[in-house]
Amino acid sequence: TESKFPTMEPTTSQPTMSPVVPMRANIVTTLRNVPDREMTVREVEKYVEIMTTFLRRHTESSMTLDGIDWWHGQLTQVDAKEGTVAEGAEGDEEGEDGDDEKEQEEAEEQSPQVARGANRRQLQKNKRPPATPQVVAMDITLILRISISTLPIEMLGNMAKVAIEENEEELLALLREQQAFYTFFKSADGVACKVIEEVTNPPTLSPITAAEAA
Numbered sequence: 001t002e003s004k005f006p007t008m009e010p011t012t013s014q015p016t017m018s019p020v021v022p023m024r025a026n027i028v029t030t031l032r033n034v035p036d037r038e039m040t041v042r043e044v045e046k047y048v049e050i051m052t053t054f055l056r057r058h059t060e061s062s063m064t065l066d067g068i069d070w071w072h073g074q075l076t077q078v079d080a081k082e083g084t085v086a087e088g089a090e091g092d093e094e095g096e097d098g099d100d101e102k103e104q105e106e107a108e109e110q111s112p113q114v115a116r117g118a119n120r121r122q123l124q125k126n127k128r129p130p131a132t133p134q135v136v137a138m139d140i141t142l143i144l145r146i147s148i149s150t151l152p153i154e155m156l157g158n159m160a161k162v163a164i165e166e167n168e169e170e171l172l173a174l175l176r177e178q179q180a181f182y183t184f185f186k187s188a189d190g191v192a193c194k195v196i197e198e199v200t201n202p203p204t205l206s207p208i209t210a211a212e213a214a
Contacts, residue, residue: 033187046178071199073139143199144160
């Protein structure tokens with residue numbers, strides 16, 4: 001049957017906009033000189049909060065960061081900050097110098113061949129680079145969720161990496177401000193960053209089966 005009254009618009013529902021699928025970038029930040037323990041839940045939340053605020057501030061001209069997801073953190077060992085002397089290194093060096101002087105004196109009292117051998121050994125010791133002390137660090141894998149960007153998707157992680165590297169001291173200051181309540185950040189003295197294409201399964205304390213990993 002025909003309708004008695006004409007309709008002013010189609011009776012079908014209006015077309016809707018497709019949902020925006022956020023772009024993603026994966027980075028690993030390495031926080032150097034931290035306690036030899038895992039972060040607490042509250043410390044994880046605070047780290048993500050600070051990193052989100054920091055990256056929004058330094059990347060807002062190129063991308064809109066919706067949020068950051070913590071993937072996992074893993075303790076590791078890295079070289080200490082440049083200029084750090086290994087504990088006991090100076091004392092060891094002084095002891096070696098004393099032994100070298102004694103060896104040189106004994107060699108001079110013997111034949112010229114023995115003296116030349118002692119001189120060669122001394123030169124080799126002088127050429128040895130000083131030992132670089134190691135400190136505890138944590139590799140933290142983060143997933144950045146980005147809704148809008150003027151950059152190609154493959155450049156988004158690099159944008160975050162550059163922001164961290166160029167403003168490292170600012171980021172460290174933001175973390176240390178929280179040391180009274182979040183002691184994990186108290187002695188941190190460096191933040192490095194690298195971009196990864198895909199995240200891997202977090203390490204487990206015991207082996208897992210293929211079915212569990214899927």
